[in-house]
Amino acid sequence: MAPLKGFFHSSIARKFWMAITGLFLVTFLVVHLTVNAFTLVSAELFNEAAHFMATNPLIQVMQYVLAAGFIIHIVMGIRLTLQNRKARPDRYAMEKAGANSSLGSRTMIQTGILVLLFLIIHLRNFFVPIKTGNMGGMDDYTLVTTLFGEWHYTLIYVVSFVLLGVHLNHGFQSAFQSVGWKDNRWKGLMSGVGTVYSIVVAGGFSLIAIYHFLF
Ligand code: HEM
Numbered sequence: 001m002a003p004l005k006g007f008f009h010s011s012i013a014r015k016f017w018m019a020i021t022g023l024f025l026v027t028f029l030v031v032h033l034t035v036n037a038f039t040l041v042s043a044e045l046f047n048e049a050a051h052f053m054a055t056n057p058l059i060q061v062m063q064y065v066l067a068a069g070f071i072i073h074i075v076m077g078i079r080l081t082l083q084n085r086k087a088r089p090d091r092y093a094m095e096k097a098g099a100n101s102s103l104g105s106r107t108m109i110q111t112g113i114l115v116l117l118f119l120i121i122h123l124r125n126f127f128v129p130i131k132t133g134n135m136g137g138m139d140d141y142t143l144v145t146t147l148f149g150e151w152h153y154t155l156i157y158v159v160s161f162v163l164l165g166v167h168l169n170h171g172f173q174s175a176f177q178s179v180g181w182k183d184n185r186w187k188g189l190m191s192g193v194g195t196v197y198s199i200v201v202a203g204g205f206s207l208i209a210i211y212h213f214l215f
Contacts, residue, residue, distance in 0.1 A: 011080065011083060014079060014080045015178040016179065018073060018077060018080065019176075021069045023175050024065075024069045025066075025073060026168070026171075026172065026175075026197070028069075029201050036205070037208065039145070039212065043139070043141040050141075074112070077112055104167070104170035105174070108167060108170060108171065111164075111166050111167040115164050118160035121156065126144070126147075144212065148209050151213065154209050161202045161206045161209070162206070164201070164205075165199065165202025165203075166198075168198040168201060168202070169194055169198040172190065172194030173191045176190040177190075
């Protein structure tokens with residue numbers, strides 16, 4: 001059992017699993033943003049895409065994989081943070097003071113927990129009513145536009161997207177380092193790609209929310 005324990009419980013193993021699940025969630029966000037962007041084109045297109053996502057058997061299986069990905073990422077993230085703080089309290093204090101690390105890298109646990117709070121609100125807003133069919137007679141498109149008609153939801157969502165962007169900006173390059181791409185050239189490239197990705201994701205989701213609030 002000991003080698004299996006190391007496969008999940010050592011610091012390196014936790015970082016590895018965080019990276020794999022993180023990159024999987026990065027891919028999910030691209031698909032989710034693409035489907036949501038259909039709301040900017042037409043109600044029919046979005047409703048059709050949402051219907052496909054809700055009924056396609058492969059997507060149904062992927063929803064369990066997605067839930068497992070989120071749970072592993074969150075649990076490992078919390079345990080890794082606690083493990084690091086216990087092992088290096090001095091180093092943690094130094095990092096906190098901002099010695100040689102970015103604000104994004106020092107606040108991964110805080111931004112992660114805030115995105116998790118957003119996710120709970122978000123699933124309650126969309127996933128639960130759609131799954132239970134409790135949508136008050138609305139279709140998927142009307143559910144989205146009605147929610148963003150309320151300014152406080154638009155605000156909560158946009159603030160969450162900015163926090164998600166900060167989390168992704170560090171998480172993206174960190175994930176590639178954790179799976180072994182530590183070479184300086186790759187590090188620079190992945191940092192750039194990560195920044196572009198984070199801006200597109202945070203900006204894209206925010207644009208959709210603000211558009212439906214305004215129009
Ligand atoms: C403008 C922004 C967003 C809108 C309008 C939106 C809309 C939706 C809708 C309508 C659903 C239900 C889909 C269904 O079950 O048929 C959903 C599900 C979900 N959303 Fe979002 N979403 C947004 C941003 C996000 C973000 C930023 C995240 C992640 C941090 C996220 C994570 C999820 C998850 C995990 C589910 C459940 C899995 C799924 O059904 O695919 N969403 N969203």
